[in-house]
Amino acid sequence: MSQDLPVSFTDIALAAVRIEGHVHHTPVLRSRRLDAILGAEIAFKCENMQRIGAFKARGAHNAVLALDDAAAARGVVTHSSGNHAAALSLAAATRGIPAFIVMPENAPRAKVESVRRLGGEVQFCAPTITAREAMADAIAAERGATLVHPYDDLLVIAGQGTAAMELLDEVGPLDAILAPVGGGGLMSGTAVVARHMQPAIRIIASEPEQADDAFRSWQAGERLAGDPPNTIADGLRTMLGSNGFTILTALLDDFATVSEAAIVEAMRLVWEVMKIVIEPSSAVPVAALLERKVDLKGARAGVILTGGNVDLDQLPWQAG
Amino acid sequence: MSQDLPVSFTDIALAAVRIEGHVHHTPVLRSRRLDAILGAEIAFKCENMQRIGAFKARGAHNAVLALDDAAAARGVVTHSSGNHAAALSLAAATRGIPAFIVMPENAPRAKVESVRRLGGEVQFCAPTITAREAMADAIAAERGATLVHPYDDLLVIAGQGTAAMELLDEVGPLDAILAPVGGGGLMSGTAVVARHMQPAIRIIASEPEQADDAFRSWQAGERLAGDPPNTIADGLRTMLGSNGFTILTALLDDFATVSEAAIVEAMRLVWEVMKIVIEPSSAVPVAALLERKVDLKGARAGVILTGGNVDLDQLPWQAG
Numbered sequence: 001m002s003q004d005l006p007v008s009f010t011d012i013a014l015a016a017v018r019i020e021g022h023v024h025h026t027p028v029l030r031s032r033r034l035d036a037i038l039g040a041e042i043a044f045k046c047e048n049m050q051r052i053g054a055f056k057a058r059g060a061h062n063a064v065l066a067l068d069d070a071a072a073a074r075g076v077v078t079h080s081s082g083n084h085a086a087a088l089s090l091a092a093a094t095r096g097i098p099a100f101i102v103m104p105e106n107a108p109r110a111k112v113e114s115v116r117r118l119g120g121e122v123q124f125c126a127p128t129i130t131a132r133e134a135m136a137d138a139i140a141a142e143r144g145a146t147l148v149h150p151y152d153d154l155l156v157i158a159g160q161g162t163a164a165m166e167l168l169d170e171v172g173p174l175d176a177i178l179a180p181v182g183g184g185g186l187m188s189g190t191a192v193v194a195r196h197m198q199p200a201i202r203i204i205a206s207e208p209e210q211a212d213d214a215f216r217s218w219q220a221g222e223r224l225a226g227d228p229p230n231t232i233a234d235g236l237r238t239m240l241g242s243n244g245f246t247i248l249t250a251l252l253d254d255f256a257t258v259s260e261a262a263i264v265e266a267m268r269l270v271w272e273v274m275k276i277v278i279e280p281s282s283a284v285p286v287a288a289l290l291e292r293k294v295d296l297k298g299a300r301a302g303v304i305l306t307g308g309n310v311d312l313d314q315l316p317w318q319a320g
Numbered sequence: 321m322s323q324d325l326p327v328s329f330t331d332i333a334l335a336a337v338r339i340e341g342h343v344h345h346t347p348v349l350r351s352r353r354l355d356a357i358l359g360a361e362i363a364f365k366c367e368n369m370q371r372i373g374a375f376k377a378r379g380a381h382n383a384v385l386a387l388d389d390a391a392a393a394r395g396v397v398t399h400s401s402g403n404h405a406a407a408l409s410l411a412a413a414t415r416g417i418p419a420f421i422v423m424p425e426n427a428p429r430a431k432v433e434s435v436r437r438l439g440g441e442v443q444f445c446a447p448t449i450t451a452r453e454a455m456a457d458a459i460a461a462e463r464g465a466t467l468v469h470p471y472d473d474l475l476v477i478a479g480q481g482t483a484a485m486e487l488l489d490e491v492g493p494l495d496a497i498l499a500p501v502g503g504g505g506l507m508s509g510t511a512v513v514a515r516h517m518q519p520a521i522r523i524i525a526s527e528p529e530q531a532d533d534a535f536r537s538w539q540a541g542e543r544l545a546g547d548p549p550n551t552i553a554d555g556l557r558t559m560l561g562s563n564g565f566t567i568l569t570a571l572l573d574d575f576a577t578v579s580e581a582a583i584v585e586a587m588r589l590v591w592e593v594m595k596i597v598i599e600p601s602s603a604v605p606v607a608a609l610l611e612r613k614v615d616l617k618g619a620r621a622g623v624i625l626t627g628g629n630v631d632l633d634q635l636p637w638q639a640g
Contacts, residue, residue: 027347029369048595049349268632275368275597275628308595312588313638 005250006243007154009196012161012189015062019159022065022094023057026050026163028170034273038289040296043174045167048278048308052086052118054235055163055186055306056150060087062159063148064095072097074144079125079132081107082235083307084150089120100145102135104128110311151183152241161189167302168197175299176202178285180306181214182236184244190304191251204254204294206285208233208263214240215255218248232260232316235281235307256288263287264316270305277308280316325570326563327474329516332481332509335382339479342385342414343377346370346483348490354593358609360616363494365487368598368628372406372438374555375483375506375626376470380407382479383468384415392417394464399445399452401427402555403627404470409440420465422455424448430631471503472561481509487622488517495619496522498605500626501534502556504564510624511571524574524614526605528553528583534560535575538568552580552636555601555627576608583607584636590625597628600636 026046035041047055064076075098078088085101092099101120103112104127112122125135140147148156163186164177177194181187191203207215211233213226223245229237240248258266267283269290270276282305288294289303346366355361367375384396395418398408405421412419421440423432424447432442445455460467468476483506484497497514501507511523527535531553533546543565549557560568578586587603589610590596602625608614609623 027349029347032371046595051352053595271597271632275366275373277591277595277597312591312635315632315635318633318638 005192005247007157007161007188007192007247009192011154011158012165012193015058015155015158016162016165018065019058019061019162022061022091023051024049025166028167029274029276031274034269037269040289040298041300042289043167043171043302044274045163045302045304046276047163048276048282048305052083052090053307053309054083054087055160055304056083056087057090058162059153059156059159059185060084060091060148061094063153063155064088064091064097066155067146071146074146075100076148077136077139077143077145078102078148078150079136080150081111083309085111085115085120086118088148089115089118093119098145100139100143102132102139104132149241151185151238152243154243157185157189157243159189160186161193163304164190164193164302165197167304168194171302173198174201174302176204176296176301178204178206178288178301179304180233180236180281180284181205181207181240181248182281183238184214184240184248186304186306188244188247191247195251202253203251204256204288205248205252206256206258206288208236208284209257209259211236212257214248215257217245218252218255221249231263233263233280233284235279236284254294256293258284258287258291258293262291266290268317277310278305279307279310282306282308325512325567327477327481327508327512327567329512331474331478332485332513335378335475335478336482336485338385339378339381339482342381342411343371344369345486348487349594349596351594354589357589360609360618361620362609363487363491363622364594365483365622365624366596367483368596368602368625372403372410373627373629374403374407375480375624376403376407377410378482379473379476379479379505380404380411380468381414383473383475384408384411384417386475387466391466394466395420396468397456397459397463397465398422398468398470399456400470401431403629405431405435405440406438408468409435409438413439418465420459420463422452422459424452469561471505471558472563474563477505477509477563479509480506481513483624484510484513484622485517487624488514491622493518494521494622496524496616496621498524498526498608498621499624500553500556500601500604501525501527501560501568502601503558504534504560504568506624506626508564508567511567515571522573523571524576524608525568525572526576526578526608528556528604529577529579531556532577534568535577537565538572538575541569551583553583553600553604555599556604574614576613578604578607578611578613582611586610588637597630598625599627599630602626602628
């Protein structure tokens with residue numbers, strides 16, 4: 001089965017070797033009190049403490065470090081205004097090559113500054129998906145830069161899988177592993193590595209109800225466009241990629257969708273009880289446990305907390 | 321020298337054995353980016369992730385677990401509305417004995433509920449120090465309950481020292497160790513253990529400028545009452561205890577005081593960069609580094625992050 005998939009366990013193992021020393025081996029945390037509330041024994045993989053504050057550092061470093069010197073010298077390009085833009089800028093700076101980051105002209109000033117601080121060259125475009133993709137393609141053609149897609153690039157997927165690899169390596173046998181799905185890069189890498197390392201593990205995806213294209217695609221057996229995503233989990237407002245669809249169709253055991261209220265409640269609970277800062281996307285699998293959307297009573301499960309980049313001036317449980 | 325002090329390294333080593341399994345061995349975290357900002361290499365001991373969200377769990381468990389069965393059966397009593405009240409309630413519940421917690425009648429509802437949730441019996445008194453102490457003494461006399469002072473009790477000081485013991489044990493030789501001073505329990509335990517384990521280490525206390533009685537006492541060589549404390553660091557609004565004064569006078573190398581603005585800035589910086597939730601008291605030694613109040617350029621230092629109990633609805637960098 002998994003030998004037919006676009007990303008193999010070997011690809012992820014190679015990624016782990018490639019990115020070692022460039023990204024953090026993040027801590028795994030546990031909480032007795034949260035276990036009591038969630039009714040299961042949870043090991044949290046803290047990618048919020050990863051470089052640039054999100055797991056995206058893994059995939060971006062893998063893609064940049066895998067380039068041969070000639071290709072690397074021409075740089076990399078992507079379209080993103082989120083964590084992938086910061087991650088690719090950092091990875092390119094580490095290798096001493098240019099990173100061209102296409103952003104909509106209305107991107108928040110803070111995100112533009114953050115990418116520039118990391119050495120990325122921001123190129124503005126009109127705020128449409130077509131304009132973004134066209135400009136990224138144009139830069140790739142003109143400069144010979146390598147396009148590194150935020151979630152459907154195979155090296156990116158392999159890099160994201162290293163988080164689950166570290167988790168399973170550290171905590172041993174688990175009954176289940178949970179992560180959120182946006183474009184599907186993290187969930188795909190997680191699924192490949194988990195199925196290989198612990199064949200009997202339950203692989204559970206999670207998504208906001210209000211951005212459930214991956215859930216509906218998985219149910220239907222074909223990629224469906226959802227309604228326009230309208231979720232507080234800003235990292236998950238993307239559509240499932242084509243490679244992600246192939247991998248998740250083959251490997252997922254279960255898929256939970258959660259309400260916006262549950263996401264905010266789970267996020268706040270993690271801050272209060274675990275004393276860590278997570279972004280709304282990270283709270284999605286926790287919300288699935290909190291709402292008992294998956295039956296894991298008494299089970300040992302791993303949850304990947306994907307990132308911790310939030311605006312501390314405007315928290316989702318505060319009005320206004 | 322340290323053999324004349326009220327608490328010895330042996331007392332702390334015994335505390336470590338006594339409380340093992342009852343409190344968490346908390347993680348030590350590092351941050352490349354924060355090191356760059358602070359100009360030193362820092363190992364952060366995360367007592368914000370301790371049970372009840374603060375190092376106070378250590379001292380309270382040591383005091384409760386050290387009681388003989390007859391004394392234990394009569395319970396423990398303290399006056400506190402903060403982390404020590406929660407810690408003593410938890411420790412008493414673990415041992416199955418009553419904890420009487422004297423609180424001012426105007427204590428915030430959330431703190432009263434938190435103590436009750438942990439099994440503490442709340443006794444209200446008039447909101448003055450005299451009334452608090454009188455009621456605690458009365459309960460001790462009537463019930464035969466043991467008074468466990470929040471910071472000047474010798475078993476409490478010994479218990480608090482176990483945090484630094486774990487830190488030094490884990491990270492090896494350091495140039496300096498920093499912690500904040502409120503009543504002096506944590507700083508005293510830290511100083512005793514650090515001087516014993518690494519005799520050449522610089523032991524550095526820190527305090528808000530607006531609650532600097534310990535700093536002025538240390539300078540003067542006698543315990544001085546300060547102005548009424550007026551700091552956002554609510555855990556440090558207490559006066560240095562008498563045992564704490566003796567220990568700190570003997571062992572401190574340096575003492576930094578910091579502004580309120582620096583405390584808030586340091587707190588926010590730790591949330592943003594390290595993705596962990598710390599309370600203002602925890603930010604005080606970080607503020608001392610941030611403001612370069614102590615010369616630690618290029619040094620390796622340990623910082624004890626004391627707790628993470630904050631009101632998430634009202635953060636200090638938010639107006640109103």
